[in-house]
Amino acid sequence: MAYSDKVIDHYSNPRNVGTLDKSKKSVGTGLVGAPECGDVMRLQIEVDENQIITDAKFKTFGCGSAIASSSLATEWLKGKSVDEALAIDNMEIVEELALPPVKIHCSVLAEDAIKSAINDYRVKNGLEPLEMPKSHH
């Protein structure tokens, strides 16, 4: 399979690999996927009092497209408001990274991870969790 230059770039120089302190109230953590499916993505956001995402980190066990999708997602998340982050659609990731059809689910995983991190943040801060509309596979 040929990877796009952008996938290769994110894979070779992943942005924002790392871990935020998940015990902090301002940090939301999303862990999606499963090892036996061959992909696990963890995405974390740190949110300030104005509901702006000030930091985002990821770690991904998965193919190059999954790594690139999550790396890209963290780039996009920084500086966005939580509501703006919620609006990120996996197809935007597909477009930006030029993912082929068989790799669409890697981007879905990234969208799921974003939503799941936001939900974790919401629950920690006494808000209702949101419905997760899309699901991987």
Place this chain on the structure above:
Amino acid sequence: MLKFPIYLDNNATTPMDPRVLEAMLPYFSDKFGNAASRNHAFGWNAEEAVDYAREQIASLINCNPKEIIFTSGATESDNLAIKGVFEMYASKGNHIITAVTEHKAVLDSCKHIEKLGGKVTYLKVNEEGLIDLKELEAAITPQTILISIMYGNNEVGVLQPIKEISALARKNGVLFMTDATQAVGKIPVDVEADGIDLMAFSGHKMYGPKGVGALYVRRKNPRVKVTAQMDGGGHERGMRSGTLNVPGIVGLGKACELCKNEMESDTQRILKLREKLETELLKLEESYLNGSKEHRLPHVSNISFKYVEGEGLMMGVKDLAVSSGSACTSASLEPSYVLKAMGMSDDLAHSSLRFGLSRFTTEEEINYAIDHVKEAVTKLREMSPLWEMFKEGVDLDSVEWAEH
């Protein structure tokens, strides 16, 4: 000077030895005759070349040249052996025994037999990839006509106890067929000493050309016959019709001759390189050798690197041409059925790489491969949430993974 990518996928196919190519070339041009033409020198020359190749092959596997049936490769040989025995021995019985880790050419031929009303037993393997001889013996019934167990596995290289299997077959009056595609030319294979009745192998796994292979069919003690699966001019003693692929056959013959002469020195060199590769890569934490360490082909090494995903790893080792036990595309999230049959968990199977060495692999290449793989695994682990959890002592089996 290293050339990239470094080819370490020699169980998929080998490069052709230049000496093989040289032997083949005249048969594409000047010596183009049909080996079945009886009336002129073109035909005689071709026939002579084919007969010589038969002798080169026979000498490698210790059989009579007449026992070699030329085919288009091991896939065809497997099909011909299994379907051909099923048809030829229909009056004796309809039961075949094989194993779950066989190549698809064997497994799918067996599936075909089942559709025709035949019965097939698929033996399980243990975590080393070996079948259980007691289970094999217990599976034999008066209806059993064939046992088909591969010599060496293409994914992990495990060698089955061929002599013991053939002894059981003999004792019970059952034919024994083996897919020896990965073994012939790499280790001593002797159809007499090993008690083999039918054997499939292929040119392109032993430095010969693609598209040519052979089926060994025993002529004495017992005399074995297979029903042709291709109708036509009755070539190859009526078992495989079709004008012979003379250049291919010449190439296969030459490849066998070279393997016979150089097997010992090749093997010693390859074993040293593999030992180095394995020792170094297994120094990485949480890396595991797959399959029997002891009963194994000399030129393959299958290693799992836990907590990194196979496809991501393949991308990380882009300077190497290797293959992975994983195929993570949402359509088929299927880890290798061979590794699964050995009881390996999906995540370990997903994290495996197969390294296949050859006569042409150099120490420089292996040194590079070691560094390259170590670097990729380390980098991917730093990126892996599973590695982090493992390092923190989280039991991954106890985690409730989000449904997706």
